[in-house]
Amino acid sequence: MSVNLTLLTVMGALYACGIYLILERSLTRVLLGLMLLANATNLLILTTGGYAGLAPLFHKDTDPGQYNDPLPQALILTSIVISFAVTAFMLGIIYRTWVLARQDEIQDDAEDRRVAKTPSFDAEDDSVVPVETSEFPLTMIGTDGQSVSDVPAGAEATVTVADRTLDADAAASEEQPGSRNVTIPSKEGGGQ
């Protein structure tokens, strides 16, 4: 099989330009690059069919050296149709990008950027759960409605606060804001 050097050179040039163009950020150039790649491939298929210039006509008496292989030409037709459809669609996409973003460039993925900026520390997964360190834990109420603190029931647990002596239970509830046992501070900021 003889090789057509012109076709090969053209094919190489088309591939080189096509690869250069699809690496651009501008969509129109990317489209041109894809078209060049598709056409370079069509030329490649054509060269597999034998020397260009012979007719792909077969007759029983034809010498194999006298006709061109018709199959690559059928393949090229199919691939031209496919690349035509893709080009048309890509033009539609480019127009749509222009309408939406007023620029002919590939946009960044916003979610990708966001994930990349997310710190590796995740408040929900990684933060240390605060351990109860209070010396006087609030009384816990069991399912039966009784207190389940380790102070035995009936023990007269009292706490001395300032000048008063209170029940431990009442003192615990007093520590919470909004408790009715707590005296609201006067406007001067003093206590009682």
Place this chain on the structure above:
Amino acid sequence: MNIASFAPLAVILPLLGAALTFLLIRNSRAQRTVSIVLLSLTLLLECLLLASVWEGGTAAVNIGGWLPPWGIVLVVDQFSSLMLVVSSSVSLAVLIYATGQGMADGDQDAPVSIFHPTYLILVAGVSNAFLSGDLFNLYVGFEILLTASYVLMTLGGTGPRIRAGVTYLVVSVVSSVLFLIAIAMIYGATGTINMADLAVKLADLDQGTQNLLHVMLLVAFGIKAAVFPLSFWLPDSYPTAPAPVTAVFAGLLTKVGVYAMVRTETLLFPGDTFNAPLMVAALLTMLVGILGALAQSDIKRLLSFTLVSHIGYMVFGLAMSSVAGLGAAVFYVAHHITIQTSLFLVTGLIERRGGSSSVDRVAGLAKLSPLLAVLFFVPAMNLAGIPPLSGFLGKVGLLQAGIQLGTPLAYALVIGGVLTSLLTLLAMARVWNRAFWRKPEDAEHPDPVLLAHPADSATGDRAGKTNVTLLPRTMVGSTLGLVIFGVGLTVFAGPLFKVADQAAVEMLDRTSYIHAVLGEGARVPAISEPEPGPDPARLPPASGQERK
């Protein structure tokens, strides 16, 4: 009359449906009926095809009466018909889900009416790729499904979808060009593009040419199958598409790439020339994919990364080129199509019910919708490989095959596989904890729909829109159907594994395929071994039989 001679109908019926639904573009009810009926017929036909080759054997159909190796040939064997049945079941479920979504949202505008024809063309392309016994016809099948997928991915033409569509389009076109270049070079080297004929003729080429052609095909299919370094495009482009579209893409498109890789490795270039690089690629795909998934907060993106990661398992099974490994890979493909699609469908439901698909913004769904929680929990645990489910069985098959092979690389992959499985569980548990177990009040910027009083949330108003049903029965029903199908794969794992192993034996043997296409007298070249000597991993292993 052999049932296999009706195989072309698996491509023609969806195409016919596409033409009809395009004519019925103004009548959405008729569109729905036509596409569901034709897809069901296709599924029925494919079940018959699978039944006809259930016991083994291969059938070939010559299109247009042209004899192979000149004409186009469609080949039905166990692997292709199994893939057809699983893919059509999944596409039918997604179609019903999508019509449910369209009806619920009451959208009557243009994008939804072109959904049906495009979707059916996609199904036709997938069927064509699975059935094709001819390299160029495989390329055409790929192009049919890709062109349909470009349209589906940019449905509606919103900003994010166009942006994602551009990435997807350019990457797909480049991979198709690579595939076409490979076809041209293969044709130049051998003078044929019939796959059975190539199996005979490629063996006569010298090793260097063979390796070049082999790598070209693997790279082209590797981009389509999203094998690591070539997987970058997938998590970028899939999540923005509408939920049913993402679901069907995740389930089918990458698996078509895996299918083509399996055919390349078993039929065209048998032997273990590229097994070591494939195994390294599989290991990196698994680990890099799952580590990417852990960083995501959007459930769709997270699932896209797990999709990439689990492609690694299939490549691992393929790269072992042993019956046990390939059989497990075939089973794993069938399992993964179903599970990944159901997870994406459930995510669509989560998005409707919770108002967002970000795990930071949804919470408390387990209490708000227990059914949704079950629908998510079962496939999520299946994906992670929790024991009774099919994900576990597939992974155990792969790990067994890896240990049988016994090379250091295979052990590395076994460890990597277990690690990936655990990390998948972690990723799924994070979604579960946040989206389902947290109190709704803990979510960041929750959607009003999430905090709405339970009494009016079942069919209540959605913020911004009026009278949108949150969880339409059709959508929940089709998701439930697919989840049950996934559980069915577990229940019938015995017979399925038997068929998968048989398919693997036949694919590695190649005699059945070549004889079915080229006639009984065709020569089947011996598989060239770089190091002569019996390879224990290549022989049918005992455990493959025990698993039945």
